[in-house]
Amino acid sequence: MRGTRVAVLGAGIIGAACARELALAGFDVTVVDRGGAAAATTSHGEGNILVSDKAPGPELELAQLSRRLWPEVLAAVAERSAQAAEAVAAVEWQPKGGIVIATTDPGARRLSRFAAEQRAASVRAEVLDSAALAEAEPFVTRDNTAAVYYPQDAQVQPAAAAVALLTDALASGARLRRECEVLGAAVRGGRLTAVRTRAGLIEADAFVNCAGPWAAELADRLGVPVHVRPRRGDVLVTAPLPPTVFHKVYDADYVAAVGSGTEESQTSAVVESTPAGTLLLGSSRRYAGFDDRPRPEVLSSIAAKALRLFPCLADVPVMRAYGGFRPYVPDHLPVIGADPRLPGLWHATGHEGAGIGLSLGTARLLRDLVLGRPTRIDATVFRVDRPAVVGPGTPGSSEETV
Amino acid sequence: MTRRHVAVIGAGPAGLAAAEAALGAGARVTLIDSEEQPGGQYHRMLPEPYAATHPERLQHGWNAFDRRRRRVLAHPRCAWWPRTAVWALERPDPGTPGPPRVHLLRGPADGGGRSRHVLEPGALVLAVGAHDRVLPFPGWELPGVFTAGAAQALAKGERVVVGDRVVVAGTGPFLLPVAGSLLEAGSRVLEVLEANPAATVARGWLRRPWELPAQAAKLPELVEYAADLAGHRVPYRTGRTVIEARGADQVEEVVIARLRADWSVVPGSERTVPVDALCVTHGFSPRLELAVAAGCALRAVSSGEFVAVDRDQRTSCPGVYAAGEITGIAGAQAARAEGALAGWVAGGGDSRLPALLALRRSRDQGRAFARRLARAHPIGGQWPGWLRPRTVICRCEETDYDALRRAATGQAGADPRVIRLRTRAGLGPCQARVCGPTVAELTERLSGEAAGRQVQGLPAASPHRRPIAQPIRLGELAAPPERIPNSDTEEWS
Ligand SMILES: Cc1cc2nc3c(=O)[nH]c(=O)nc-3n(C[C@H](O)[C@H](O)[C@H](O)COP(=O)(O)OP(=O)(O)OC[C@H]3O[C@@H](n4cnc5c(N)ncnc54)[C@H](O)[C@@H]3O)c2cc1C
Ligand SMILES: Cc1cc2nc3c(=O)[nH]c(=O)nc-3n(C[C@H](O)[C@H](O)[C@H](O)COP(=O)(O)OP(=O)(O)OC[C@H]3O[C@@H](n4cnc5c(N)ncnc54)[C@H](O)[C@@H]3O)c2cc1C
Numbered sequence: 048m049r050g051t052r053v054a055v056l057g058a059g060i061i062g063a064a065c066a067r068e069l070a071l072a073g074f075d076v077t078v079v080d081r082g083g084a085a086a087a088t089t090s091h092g093e094g095n096i097l098v099s100d101k102a103p104g105p106e107l108e109l110a111q112l113s114r115r116l117w118p119e120v121l122a123a124v125a126e127r128s129a130q131a132a133e134a135v136a137a138v139e140w141q142p143k144g145g146i147v148i149a150t151t152d153p154g155a156r157r158l159s160r161f162a163a164e165q166r167a168a169s170v171r172a173e174v175l176d177s178a179a180l181a182e183a184e185p186f187v188t189r190d191n192t193a194a195v196y197y198p199q200d201a202q203v204q205p206a207a208a209a210v211a212l213l214t215d216a217l218a219s220g221a222r223l224r225r226e227c228e229v230l231g232a233a234v235r236g237g238r239l240t241a242v243r244t245r246a247g248l249i250e251a252d253a254f255v256n257c258a259g260p261w262a263a264e265l266a267d268r269l270g271v272p273v274h275v276r277p278r279r280g281d282v283l284v285t286a287p288l289p290p291t292v293f294h295k296v297y298d299a300d301y302v303a304a305v306g307s308g309t310e311e312s313q314t315s316a317v318v319e320s321t322p323a324g325t326l327l328l329g330s331s332r333r334y335a336g337f338d339d340r341p342r343p344e345v346l347s348s349i350a351a352k353a354l355r356l357f358p359c360l361a362d363v364p365v366m367r368a369y370g371g372f373r374p375y376v377p378d379h380l381p382v383i384g385a386d387p388r389l390p391g392l393w394h395a396t397g398h399e400g401a402g403i404g405l406s407l408g409t410a411r412l413l414r415d416l417v418l419g420r421p422t423r424i425d426a427t428v429f430r431v432d433r434p435a436v437v438g439p440g441t442p443g444s445s446e447e448t449v
Numbered sequence: 450m451t452r453r454h455v456a457v458i459g460a461g462p463a464g465l466a467a468a469e470a471a472l473g474a475g476a477r478v479t480l481i482d483s484e485e486q487p488g489g490q491y492h493r494m495l496p497e498p499y500a501a502t503h504p505e506r507l508q509h510g511w512n513a514f515d516r517r518r519r520r521v522l523a524h525p526r527c528a529w530w531p532r533t534a535v536w537a538l539e540r541p542d543p544g545t546p547g548p549p550r551v552h553l554l555r556g557p558a559d560g561g562g563r564s565r566h567v568l569e570p571g572a573l574v575l576a577v578g579a580h581d582r583v584l585p586f587p588g589w590e591l592p593g594v595f596t597a598g599a600a601q602a603l604a605k606g607e608r609v610v611v612g613d614r615v616v617v618a619g620t621g622p623f624l625l626p627v628a629g630s631l632l633e634a635g636s637r638v639l640e641v642l643e644a645n646p647a648a649t650v651a652r653g654w655l656r657r658p659w660e661l662p663a664q665a666a667k668l669p670e671l672v673e674y675a676a677d678l679a680g681h682r683v684p685y686r687t688g689r690t691v692i693e694a695r696g697a698d699q700v701e702e703v704v705i706a707r708l709r710a711d712w713s714v715v716p717g718s719e720r721t722v723p724v725d726a727l728c729v730t731h732g733f734s735p736r737l738e739l740a741v742a743a744g745c746a747l748r749a750v751s752s753g754e755f756v757a758v759d760r761d762q763r764t765s766c767p768g769v770y771a772a773g774e775i776t777g778i779a780g781a782q783a784a785r786a787e788g789a790l791a792g793w794v795a796g797g798g799d800s801r802l803p804a805l806l807a808l809r810r811s812r813d814q815g816r817a818f819a820r821r822l823a824r825a826h827p828i829g830g831q832w833p834g835w836l837r838p839r840t841v842i843c844r845c846e847e848t849d850y851d852a853l854r855r856a857a858t859g860q861a862g863a864d865p866r867v868i869r870l871r872t873r874a875g876l877g878p879c880q881a882r883v884c885g886p887t888v889a890e891l892t893e894r895l896s897g898e899a900a901g902r903q904v905q906g907l908p909a910a911s912p913h914r915r916p917i918a919q920p921i922r923l924g925e926l927a928a929p930p931e932r933i934p935n936s937d938t939e940e941w942s
Contacts, residue, residue: 084861084862084867086864214861340540343552350923362923367876368916
């Protein structure tokens with residue numbers, strides 16, 4: 048692969064992870080971002096690495112692959128240098144496990160059915176009785192109808208994780224070009240040979256669209272539209288408090304909210320502590336375009352749902368709220384693969400509310416696809432030319448682009 | 450009859466004047482302040498006992514304030530909401546006219562059970578003032594090191610003596626009144642140190658001297674303060690500052706050094722002075738979070754960022770006006786003039802009224818005075834020279850200079866927002882109110898990345914962005930907003 052040039056467009060966690068895998072595979076990698084690295088969606092979300100919220104299927108397989116890779120990759124990065132080890136320390140990797148709680152009887156039935164299906168797909172999911180729950184989370188509501196413990200769920204500081212991955216990519220020979228917005232394509236013989244940027248033309252043999260919620264805008268500029276849209280999410284941050292929440296705790300509605308594509312705005316509680324002592328309370332899911340206004344009533348419903356899980360937090364002050372835009376595809380699956388309409392272009396995007404967790408598996412798949420090697424898991428469901436991505440009436444077959 | 454409803458946030462000199470003028474223009478006014486009493490920074494500093502000891506200096510201002518306060522609060526069209534914090538402003542949908550909705554928390558901040566309310570005013574006046582700015586130096590986090598504002602509030606408001614042997618250091622005319630009130634409270638002030646050399650101060654103050662008398666109604670006050678210091682034999686030294694505070698669990702001594710015009714330390718000029726308290730001030734930071742939440746454009750000047758306003762105090766955001774220290778640090782008199790203009794225009798008054806000429810003149814003189822202050826008391830570019838690797842930059846999260854420096858080197862993590870997330874600088878309980886501008890300046894210097902770049906859909910990484918402007922308890926936030934008590938919306942709409 049020496050000498051084969053790949054331009055990774057976007058330096059969020061997906062671009063960072065892809066750049067690292069490609070650079071380690073020997074490609075000559077340039078990472079291009081219109082701003083700084085890791086400063087967009089990756090700095091505006093949470094860092095849950097979950098298997099618990101995924102039903103058996105391709106996304107769960109990608110999540111399981113990623114979950115296996117996280118500790119391996121962090122250890123490999125840390126070994127490279129003292130600076131790398133410091134970058135990895137800042138990632139705050141915490142394999143603390145998640146606990147899902149149902150508060151209604153139908154919710155309890157749904158949760159135990161869901162957990163049973165997951166177990167069949169080798170997810171570790173242990174039913175907790177009241178005593179075990181009280182021991183694991185002494186402050187959680189007693190008003191629960193079921194609880195399941197997922198020891199594989201973990202947590203990172205997402206911006207720091209992206210920086211650690213990118214640091215490793217750069218140490219493996221990749222280059223980073225900041226303040227370098229991609230504006231358009233140069234196509235020769237039907238093939239993408241360069242992108243026009245604010246800082247001039249960048250030529251490469253392959254290009255990977257890792258532009259997160261702006262992936263559609265970028266693809267438009269390259270002449271091949273994809274349906275990746277923003278889904279707004281808000282998070283509350285409390286003042287630091289003594290240890291009160293020990294796992295990632297969320298209500299069983301969360302699983303329904305993640306997969307839903309219908310309602311205007313939804314919230315479901317995810318409560319987690321950070322090493323600094325603050326609690327992060329997430330999160331809402333809204334279709335509001337790139338509207339960045341925090342809505343007090345949305346924040347209010349996040350607070351109400353968090354209190355349903357932890358009534359004892361009523362007097363805890365919230366000191367900050369922030370939010371970002373999850374990049375989503377209408378079928379709620381990421382897009383990973385070559386764009387058959389424009390040879391030379393690849394996509395790795397559309398991870399919605401799971402891009403931090405799924406980044407490592409995504410990068411591994413992309414690397415294998417680019418190398419033409421067999422992939423660790425079946426990647427065809429993530430392909431670009433599926434109706435949800437290229438839209439009804441949009442030609443999606445590879446013949447068109449030859 | 451439809452009367453415009455004007456919400457005024459902040460009841461300091463600017464807000465009170467705005468409320469009075471809006472009432473005069475015929476509007477209905479809701480005046481909001483998180484404190485129990487109106488008056489803001491300025492009149493909070495003038496409790497009765499102090500006024501009694503300095504009648505000649507204060508009586509006049511106090512009486513005028515007192516009359517205005519009574520007039521406004523007793524006005525039938527004014528609703529006075531003390532102990533009410535604005536915790537969020539909610540911009541209307543794009544294309545919908547009008548100012549943001551005002552989200553309030555009513556009740557004592559330290560008691561439980563505050564109630565949540567929402568106002569939808571026809572116009573909004575922001576008059577939330579400023580707070581002390583302090584630059585970091587080794588040891589500034591030690592107990593016994595006070596911001597000058599805090600020391601003065603303690604000395605005057607609560608008659609607490611911050612120490613027996615005190616040094617006052619920093620820059621600006623505010624050093625003098627602070628030293629004065631410390632003396633009065635019974636402290637021994639060892640020296641007052643203005644960091645800028647005499648030449649800088651003199652050049653700034655004496656520039657265009659013929660304009661000075663008109664601008665500086667406060668000059669006699671300052672002269673008096675200076676005379677006060679002289680009477681107590683307190684030396685006032687220029688071109689010197691405290692570059693380090695030392696002590697085990699409390700400040701015990703300070704290191705004083707001579708500075709050049711750019712605030713680089715003159716090597717070998719250090720000397721050590723035993724103290725039990727140190728007061729520092731490096732000017733004021735405007736409270737910009739509400740203006741930023743409303744979407745108001747800011748303007749950057751050498752001394753920092755302020756809300757940009759037009760000749761009638763309109764911000765860039767329709768229906769939102771700004772007055773007082775959030776538009777520039779120019780003292781109480783200018784704040785009052787700005788407030789009166791803002792309130793009058795916000796209330797629907799005719800902005801061509803000849804009587805406004807005098808107000809505008811007074812405001813413009815205040816602004817010219819602010820520029821003069823900024824020139825006479827700049828922050829020298831070389832101040833980071835006194836930082837050491839272990840110097841704390843963010844006191845809440847104990848982030849030190851070395852951590853910032855390490856995070857900023859290496860291009861992968863050099864974005865200012867990412868530096869903050871990785872070092873936690875500015876993420877603690879004060880939400881970067883103290884260290885925000887400093888962290889922004891240092892990260893920009895260390896990484897070469899401008900702090901305020903905007904990404905589509907994502908807000909600029911401003912140190913002033915605080916969508917939650919005041920802490921709100923989860924229980925308070927979870928509860929739905931309550932109807933406004935004694936709401937007379939029907940009557941007025
Ligand atoms: C509130 C919230 C909570 C979340 N919680 C979690 C969670 O707990 N766990 C989890 O796994 N995920 C979570 N996510 C989702 C996760 O944050 C995203 O899936 C992930 O960050 C997406 O990464 P990205 O690299 O695709 O996008 P981004 O981080 O947005 O990166 C895209 C980059 O592309 C650049 N770019 C865009 N257009 C151009 C152009 N034209 N030219 C050059 N560069 C360009 C941008 O500047 C940006 O840096 C959450 C998201 C939100 C909003
Ligand atoms: C210690 C000190 C001494 C001074 N001495 C002098 C002097 O001698 N001469 C002079 O001319 N000037 C002096 N000044 C400056 C003078 O105080 C200011 O110029 C003046 O107070 C500015 O008025 P303002 O209305 O803009 O703000 P402020 O007086 O600060 O009033 C702002 C008000 O807004 C309220 N507020 C802020 N945020 C919120 C919120 N989110 N919700 C609800 N309420 C809120 C605050 O409680 C406060 O009451 C001094 C200042 C200080 C700090």
